[in-house]
Amino acid sequence: MEHRLPDGVYAASLTPLTADLKVDHPRLAAHARWLLDSGCAGLAIMGTTGEAVSFSVSERTELLERLLDAGIPPSRIMLGVGCCALPDTVALARHALDHGVHGLLVLPPFYYKNVRDAGLIAAFDALIQQIGSASPEVYLYHFPQMTGVPFSLSVIDRLLAAYPGVVVGVKDSGGNVENMRAMAQAFPGFRVFAGSEKFLVDVLRAGGAGCISATVNLTARLAAEVYDAWQSPQADDLQRRMSAVRQAIESFPMIPALKLLTELRTGAEGWRHMRPPVTPLTPSEEDALQAAYAAALAEVQSPV
């Protein structure tokens, strides 16, 4: 089984917007370039942190084209394509494959709840059949807190049996490291990415492939250092410090927190636009976040 996408640390990239809430394509390309230059193995584009579901299919295909035009390599992109409507998911997946992006991060159809295993399997059957023979590399996007539709071990087992070499991995954003370990142990070769860099060392020790995380929009360099050092004696200490940074951020709503901190990092105004229903932090939340983040960073920089 050949893997096109590398192991390692992925940022679940933010999507910068203009004041009228359109995608700011040049700024997205610059952010993507910075993330790769900061040590990211790859980029998850159009995931939850990227406000994917808030954009129409045509906005999403344009976003990908503009990003590739700006020189971001397709072999470093894992693209979110999962929609409620199968024709939309198929359209996004085909468009990606036509543009050389093979890594597809696929949410389950996420409106209906109490979905039966057979329904989830049927959705992936239809998707993979309708994509055709363009060699997709499908990553299951497990995020039950948002979707209400988990990928159980039994569903994954059936998908792997049906689509070897096509269904190749998972982004587990459920926050339960035991589930990540269970998947890595149950399915050798299945590429388990933790949904947070908090679990990076844990998931690598369990045989996982890396992490795909929102906070890596800020912690990319640190996360790459932890990834490089995960088998070293310093691994646990580095992980602990990185987790403290994550912790400082994740007690606030994630997307507005990351957009604020990215505005501060870059000094470029206009990062704090987001589409409803995602909302900016209040001024007092912004102050509290900045204080918590600064304290966590100071701790990272102190001697080991």
Add this chain to the structure above:
Amino acid sequence: MEHRLPDGVYAASLTPLTADLKVDHPRLAAHARWLLDSGCAGLAIMGTTGEAVSFSVSERTELLERLLDAGIPPSRIMLGVGCCALPDTVALARHALDHGVHGLLVLPPFYYKNVRDAGLIAAFDALIQQIGSASPEVYLYHFPQMTGVPFSLSVIDRLLAAYPGVVVGVKDSGGNVENMRAMAQAFPGFRVFAGSEKFLVDVLRAGGAGCISATVNLTARLAAEVYDAWQSPQADDLQRRMSAVRQAIESFPMIPALKLLTELRTGAEGWRHMRPPVTPLTPSEEDALQAAYAAALAEVQSPV
């Protein structure tokens, strides 16, 4: 405040599909006509029961056009238009208004959870501003079990203050009759439709407008009789019998149950197609449903 849509009983219409899972437009038109002829005041087209989110924007606009072409009056249609992506919701709403359909049933953006009131308000601000001045009649689609995004009384209060005559009502599919009563009492003139005919008499007594229900795909005539008789001495007995029919159906997954029973009602094969992740009942479930439904119908037809 002029209401274009009538009070009364609405079917949350099923969407019949062909074997290749496309919309069966002639069959939908025939079903809609049967529902209106059976006493429905109106039809909720493209709601949860209609598998709305499983169709692309272009499939949804075509569905409406074909239904209107077939002679279903736009003044009897409440159209589901709420998507996660605001541009999609706006496109569907504008298309509906351009075709004379003013009654819009609007889900909140339903991917993100823990949405703040400000985010939900902002989503409706953007929608209503982008629709423009085409006199929409907006019904909030409250279904927290599916969306995870409830419309609280405080959000409704703010929307009513901001958009009098535009935000005019709610379909409450939450199943809690106390919430329906609370809305009807808190907001005089706000049109509260129960999401199940189980609550029809209750919600009418509380000042509500009627019901919009999946099971009305089958119980239309009975529900219309209960509606007509709700102030009569027979109301409670009629309600009880109708609720027993609903109860017999709702212990099974709703969409496949209704598609099976509609196939049996019409004698027309091919009703049991549905898009994943919705799945058909198992054969034993189908048998159990038919038995339960037949028993409830026999009870309805027994002397009062």
